[in-house]
Amino acid sequence: MIRLLLMLCVVLHCAPTVAWGYDQAPQNFRAADMLPAEMLKGPQFSVDPTVRNDGYMNVYTLHSAYGDFTVVSTNLLKQRICELAAIEAIDKIDLSKEFGDSVVEGGQKMIEGAKKIVTRPDEVVTGVFSGIATAFERAEENLVESNRSQTEDGAAKNLIGFSKAKREYAVELGVDPYSTNQALQERLEKLSWAGYTGGLTFGLATAVVPGAAGIAVTSVRYGELIQEIDLTKAPADLRRENREKLLAMGVGESAARVFINNTFFSPSGQSFLVAALDKSRGVADRQAFVEFAATTDSMDLAYFRQRMAAMYYTYHAEHGLAGFFAVDRFIAARTKAGEMLVCFPLDYGMWTSATATVMRYFDTIAADKGMRRKILMVDGRLSPAARKELSAMGWTVREGS
Incomplete structure (x- = not known):
């Protein structure tokens, strides 16, 4: 943390004195501007027209005959909608x-x-x-x-x-x-x-389960990871298998145990993250990602980080990663082409003071490591201000990953 503060002081001191065009967060948006039509309303649900965004993630209100749900993230909303089909199927059985x-x-x-x-x-x-x-x-x-x-x-x-x-x-x-x-x-x-x-x-x-039921899958790669997990197995067996996979990929016993013992990860979420790392074969220092994940202190963050692991795996499967490395409280990767890659599963990322500080710090680390090209991948979209400022800083932005 001391190193982070010192580096930020250098960055801020050397930075030109410009007025950053920060977005105001949180903000309210229209659900129709954030979601495809099929996710706005269906036989079993409707999504509230107003969506709250905290600068990073969308917070939806899902209305249904089974109650209202507060849902953080677009991807979790997809999962909740799928679950409504299963609820309806069970309710049809007296x-x-x-x-x-x-x-x-x-x-x-x-x-x-x-x-x-x-x-x-x-x-x-x-x-x-x-x-x-x-x-x-x-x-x-x-x-x-x-x-x-x-x-x-x-x-x-x-x-x-x-x-x-x-x-x-x-x-x-x-x-x-x-x-x-x-x-x-x-x-x-x-x-x-x-x-x-x-x-x-x-x-x-x-017999009465509609075809829409199922765990939400946002890409072929995510589907591959879900297929790796047998959720009928006992949680203890999944944890044992996950530990064995971590050890086999070179993660130390101590780091593996701390991560496996993190109770904020569900057995399915933990297995999903481990599957993403396991399938990222040839990527160096996967222990850095495990140590990063082990610090997770909420279920929302656990869900965020398991999707982050899937994003890194997706990039590796399609382009190739060389290895992971820690960036203070974050994680980044070096691509096989020598670029810095940062993956954030954001719904709608805004340009806030906090975002600017974090991305400037990534800039500093990239310079330290001799990485001239920097790539930021996000699950959803970035605000116009965020795209503009990141482009000015030399970042290549890939949205909708």
């Missing part, structure tokens, strides 16, 4: 009529029994395992298992196998089992209890 309330009641009794095993294991394990065997089993779990993410079911549901059924239903319906959409989670819970304790088959559950 679970209470088909299986009765006793299904859910029976499931809750199973949970209570499982909680007893988790919270008072000595009372239930006696007679099944010896004390020595139990001690070794618990030691193995403590040594191998990582922190449970904030999006996972509790230990009791995992123990009785309910969570496995829920994951399988979610995948069949084409949605992320770890979605933070509470309306979807409530219905997945009800559907899974019916299947787990009442024998509801996948065919009955998924």
Whole structure:
């Protein structure tokens, strides 16, 4: 941080005294100016005409028969719209009529029994395992298992196998089992209890799913990454596989463990990011990206950074990256052509004082590393002021990546 401040002082001291044409953020925009027509309104939803932008990301209000949702980012809005189709499909199945309330009641009794095993294991394990065997089993779990993410079911549901059924239903319906959409989670819970304790088959559950259901995919490359992940697997198994992939690509044990233990990444999000790095074969110092991701301290930021990893992978697959390197609190890459590449999955990036300071710092680092050409890739668009100022600074801007 001290180095960052010193470098900024040099940049600001040497910079010409011009009046920067900063955008005013936050701002309100029209949804119709930000979204294609098919995302503005559909059979199950409508997007509020007014969109709030904080200078980087759009914040939408999604109206539906299942409630209103505040959605940060255009890509997450696509996912929420897809999830509405799955919600509608589940609601078409009259679970209470088909299986009765006793299904859910029976499931809750199973949970209570499982909680007893988790919270008072000595009372239930006696007679099944010896004390020595139990001690070794618990030691193995403590040594191998990582922190449970904030999006996972509790230990009791995992123990009785309910969570496995829920994951399988979610995948069949084409949605992320770890979605933070509470309306979807409530219905997945009800559907899974019916299947787990009442024998509801996948065919009955998924026969009415519209073709629009599915995890939002914004490009062929993103689709490739999603195909790499088996979301029916237990979260612990995904974490173990992710750790093994990180170690295999040269990431140190300590750095891998810190990242894997970051609970702001869902098992699906963590796996998506690791898949992007794993498929970026031949790129040096992928550990720098892992260390950068390990500092994530919110779910919004986790979602942002996993998409950032996908953007770097997309560039590598099409043009080639040489390696990653840290830029204070950010990450950048050197292309095989020797350019600096910075990827930000922004919806609508404005030219603010903060943006100007960050991009000037990237300029300084590029000069230090002898990179004469600089490329900025964004998922969405930049404001006219941002495009103008970045062009004046010598950046090549690629929008809609």
